[in-house]
Amino acid sequence: MGLYNIFAVAGSGMSAQSVRLNTVASNLANADAAAGSPEDVYRARQVVFQAVMDGAIGGAEGGGVPVEVVGIRESQAPPRKAYEPNSPLADAEGYVYYANVNPVEQMANMISASRSYQSDVAVMNTARQLMERTLQLGRQ
């Protein structure tokens, strides 16, 4: 039955959005982390989504297409430098490196992820209601 596939598709969407929310939480928690060199500092992470086309549920034509997280990528933007010669983490020139996390961007990301999560939950609820109604077909 076609409606069963919707659970797998919406479930994959919910799982992917929760991974995205996890990375947002990590980014915000480490927004002020400092390090002594550009290699050690925390870099903002971003998830990479991909649609699973070849394994489409329910057949090739018109089947459900779930989404999966293929990887978590670290941002390559340069970290923020601050001149603090008295800090114990300062390097030879007196610079301390901070994580390149933009809080505004992370909040927007969080809002978008929670909206997508909510719409997946609504899809799942509707599919469940329709299937329950189908099971009651013909009863008095």
Added chain:
Amino acid sequence: MAISFDQSIAVHVRALAVTERRAELLASNLANADTPGYKARDIDFRAALEAAGGQQGLALERSDPGHLPAASGGHGSMSVEYRVPTQPSLDGNTVDTHLEQARFAENALRYEAALTFIGGRIRGLRQAIKGQ
């Protein structure tokens, strides 16, 4: 004269199958709303319904036993098409979440309507059998 389910509810059963397929597609669109490069897809509901044997609401009348019944369209008659994007996007994703949500709600309503009609027919036939 046998009671034929096929003639009375064929179009609603067909509508049920099409709305099921469409619900899968729309759910995939919503789940992939943030996937880069994903193109939103949909089924033309009216075209898929008419691609099945006969037009909407009219069944093929057979006045002679030698007449061949109308071919009930298989799954190949439902053509999946790509939705025209409403606004350009940076990552190639063409899913408009609000549009897809509205279409999904409308599709769920069609499914319930088809279920209601089929249930009504079944109850009517059952009443005719019982004589109440």
